[in-house]
Amino acid sequence: MAKVMAMAGAAPLIPSSSQTFSQFQLRSIPLPFCGYTKRMHLNLVYPQETVIQPHTRRPLSRPPRVRAESVASDTKELLDVNEWNKQFRDARLKHLEAQALDAFKKAVDTFRNITFPCALIAGDVVILDLLERLGFLSNGKVKVVFIDTFHLFPETYSFLKQIEARYNFQAHIFHAAGVNSKSDYLAKYDSDFYLRDIDEYDKICKVEPFDRALATLEVELMINGRRRDHGADRAHLEVLEGGKIFKLQPLAYWEFRCYKLSFISCIH
Numbered sequence: 001m002a003k004v005m006a007m008a009g010a011a012p013l014i015p016s017s018s019q020t021f022s023q024f025q026l027r028s029i030p031l032p033f034c035g036y037t038k039r040m041h042l043n044l045v046y047p048q049e050t051v052i053q054p055h056t057r058r059p060l061s062r063p064p065r066v067r068a069e070s071v072a073s074d075t076k077e078l079l080d081v082n083e084w085n086k087q088f089r090d091a092r093l094k095h096l097e098a099q100a101l102d103a104f105k106k107a108v109d110t111f112r113n114i115t116f117p118c119a120l121i122a123g124d125v126v127i128l129d130l131l132e133r134l135g136f137l138s139n140g141k142v143k144v145v146f147i148d149t150f151h152l153f154p155e156t157y158s159f160l161k162q163i164e165a166r167y168n169f170q171a172h173i174f175h176a177a178g179v180n181s182k183s184d185y186l187a188k189y190d191s192d193f194y195l196r197d198i199d200e201y202d203k204i205c206k207v208e209p210f211d212r213a214l215a216t217l218e219v220e221l222m223i224n225g226r227r228r229d230h231g232a233d234r235a236h237l238e239v240l241e242g243g244k245i246f247k248l249q250p251l252a253y254w255e256f257r258c259y260k261l262s263f264i265s266c267i268h
Contacts (some may be wrong), residue, residue: 093258100130100250103239107221107248108134108141114248116223117145117210118171120159123225123251128167130250138168142223145213146171149205150182151194172217174209214245221246229255 107114116131118124128137128144136142146160164170179185194201214222226249228237241247 089257096251096254096258097130099239099253100127101134103248103250104131104134104136104142107223108136111221111246113218113220114142114223115145115214115217115219115221116142117147117213119147120156120163121225123227123254125163127223127225127250128163132167132169140169143217144169144171145210145217146173147206147209147213148173148175150175150179150185151205172213174213174216176205177208177212219245221248223248223250225249225251227251227254227256 116124116127118128131137131142137144160171176185176189179188189201189204194205213219222245224247226234226237228235237249237252239249239252241249
């Protein structure tokens with residue numbers, strides 16, 4: 001307003017503290033309005049001869065506020081960032097484990113033949129541990145399938161025995177058809193078979209035994225360890241998938257760090 005008045009060349013409309021009403025002149029000043037000039041009358045009503053006193057600020061009735069910066073600084077010095085994050089991670093892991101256990105319970109209540117093809121990787125061990133928390137391995141509610149390609153390390157077979165003893169189950173082992181041992185396999189296909197024809201090797205030693213296991217055990221639901229963070233093609237993976245054989249992915253919403261923590265707790 002003061003800028004407009006200055007442009008109009010008018011005397012100040014607000015009297016100073018020493019001015020009285022009799023000294024204060026009312027003016028009609030032109031104001032620009034929507035492209036044309038409009039005259040605006042300002043009528044200020046004060047009792048005549050009343051002296052207008054300048055505004056004085058009242059003292060605060062409450063104690064002065066503490067600066068936020070000093071409080072924040074003191075608080076940050078007391079924070080243990082690692083402990084906060086550990087608490088958040090532990091809470092998330094408990095939630096994910098509870099969700100997986102609930103999925104297993106619902107599966108056992110709904111399906112008759114449930115199978116878990118296990119390759120003994122970290123995520124598979126986490127699933128085994130969660131299943132046995134409910135007693136589903138030792139009571140046979142969930143059957144474990146293990147595919148022996150005859151190309152596994154000796155430590156893998158030893159680890160399988162340890163896991164079987166720990167969780168009180170016996171894996172159903174399947175391998176290439178027509179052979180009963182590694183010596184039979186080598187006599188029929190030799191040790192370089194996978195180098196000459198990897199596709200045929202996969203078909204004979206992995207795909208066919210796996211399909212045979214599902215048919216032999218009459219599987220209605222298959223548990224697997226697929227997760228959303230495995231890649232873009234699994235980014236929208238859900239816990240349960242339908243089909244001729246249903247698929248249960250209890251770790252779908254997990255990430256590597258989560259089941260790494262759970263795996264560490266399993267083996268100790």
